[in-house]
Every structure is written in C-alpha cells, then in structure tokens.
Amino acid sequence: KNQVEQSPQSLIILEGKNCTLQCNYTVSPFSNLRWYKQDTGRGPVSLTIMTFSENTKSNGRYTATLDADTKQSSLHITASQLSDSASYICVVTPPSRGYQKVTFGIGTKLQVIP
Amino acid sequence: EAGVAQSPRYKIIEKRQSVAFWCNPISGHATLYWYQQILGQGPKLLIQFQNNGVVDDSQLPKDRFSAERLKGVDSTLKIQPAKLEDSAVYLCASSPRGGTSGLTGELFFGEGSRLTVL
Numbered sequence: 465k466n467q468v469e470q471s472p473q474s475l476i477i478l479e480g481k482n483c484t485l486q487c488n489y490t491v492s493p494f495s496n497l498r499w500y501k502q503d504t505g506r507g508p509v510s511l512t513i514m515t516f517s518e519n520t521k522s523n524g525r526y527t528a529t530l531d532a533d534t535k536q537s538s539l540h541i542t543a544s545q546l547s548d549s550a551s552y553i554c555v556v557t558p559p560s561r562g563y564q565k566v567t568f569g570i571g572t573k574l575q576v577i578p
Numbered sequence: 579e580a581g582v583a584q585s586p587r588y589k590i591i592e593k594r595q596s597v598a599f600w601c602n603p604i605s606g607h608a609t610l611y612w613y614q615q616i617l618g619q620g621p622k623l624l625i626q627f628q629n630n631g632v633v634d635d636s637q638l639p640k641d642r643f644s645a646e647r648l649k650g651v652d653s654t655l656k657i658q659p660a661k662l663e664d665s666a667v668y669l670c671a672s673s674p675r676g677g678t679s680g681l682t683g684e685l686f687f688g689e690g691s692r693l694t695v696l
C-alpha cells in the first residue's frame with residue numbers, strides 16, 4: 465500500500481473555476497509535505513511546502529492545507545487557468561537526521577478547458 | 579542559478595540495446611537522485627547519491643541498471659540491455675543537503691530523459 469495516496473486520479477474543470485486535490489498519507493510525523501506541479505514533458509516543480517506543524521500555505525492561486533489529525537493535505541486552485549493543466553504530485557519526507565526516503569504520490573492529472 | 583541539466587531529452591532504442599543518460603546537478607548540491615517515471619505514475623526512486631557515495635539503490639534493477647557519480651558532481655545512469663518495460667521518463671533531481679529535511683530542503687528536478695524501447 466502506497467504511503468501517499470492522491471485523489472482524484474484525473475479531473476477536468478472549466479477555466480475560471482476552483483478545484484481541490486486531495487492527498488492522504490500514512491507517513492507520520494514527517495519533516496515536510498510538498499506539492500509539485502508537473503507539466504507534460506517537464507520535470508516536477510515545487511509549489512508549496514509545509515512542515516508538520518503548519519496547516520496552510522499559499523503560493524498565488526495555489527493554497528495547500530494540512531490536517532495532521534486526519535493525515536490529509538489538500539491543494540486548492542482558485543480561478544483556474546489553462547496553464548494549470550498539469551499533474552499535481554504530493555510528496556512526503558519523513559524525519560531523519562541522515563538519509564531520508566521521499567515518498568511520492570502518483571499524482572492527480574488536471575485538465576483545464578476553455 | 580542554472581537548473582539541473584539532463585541529456586539526451588529523448589532516446590529511442592530497440593530492446594536489448596544499451597543507453598546512457600547524463601545529469602549535471604545544481605552547483606553545490608550534495609545529493610543527487612535518479613527517478614523512473616512510467617506514464618501515468620509518480621516518480622520511483624532508482625538511486626540516491628550523497629556526494630559520490632550511494633545512499634539508497636534498493637529499487638535499482640542491478641542486473642541491467644547501473645549508475646555512478648564518480649567525482650560527486652555529475653552522474654550517469656546506464657541501462658544494458660534495455661527491456662520494453664524500461665520505457666519511461668528518467669528524472670534526475672538534486673538537493674542542497676543530505677536529504678530533503680527541514681523547511682528549505684527541496685528536490686530540484688531536471689526536464690527528464692524520455693526513453694522509448696521498441
């Protein structure tokens with residue numbers, strides 16, 4: 465069982481609409497939880513980072529939330545644009561003083577249509 | 579600051595042939611990762627280097643895959659012989675410290691090398 469599960473697997477929304485992507489994790493506690501955006505044919509790029517004690521972090525139209533009790537994180541996209549079409553990957557890093565194994569979700573593929 | 583450089587961007591080979599990918603991390607980044615990303619899936623770690631030492635290669639198919647980072651800077655990933663199931667994007671990433679701990683630890687990814695095995 466994957467330690468980081470994302471839903472939905474794919475999502476289609478109209479331009480201008482809002483959407484929320486979910487990430488459920490079992491890695492707890494963790495050092496940080498990141499959301500990455502991966503455009504088709506490109507490498508992932510970090511959008512937000514939250515530590516275990518934080519519960520929200522914004523980056524422009526992207527807002528990530530974290531509920532440590534339910535072990536859930538959400539990425540909310542406001543006023544979607546065509547350029548938001550991409551895969552969004554949730555990544556959790558467990559705490560360790562030395563080597564740390566980063567755990568990736570499989571991502572949610574978002575398509576924004578005009 | 580220059581990003582993570584990878585080459586080639588695309589490679590098409592026949593099964594049983596060999597292929598090599600090259601990665602130059604961001605200057606000063608101690609940790610280098612190779613990930614395999616199959617279409618529709620998240621990245622899967624193949625190998626992680628800390629400077630020029632291997633930290634984790636538990637998911638590297640060692641019968642056909644090899645990787646090295648001889649001088650603790652750039653790295654090569656080789657597949658020999660390739661199989662159809664090796665078709666994927668091979669992502670190289672680097673981070674500034676030993677792992678991705680703390681607020682600033684982050685994986686910086688290259689654009690990837692897309693491999694198609696026919």
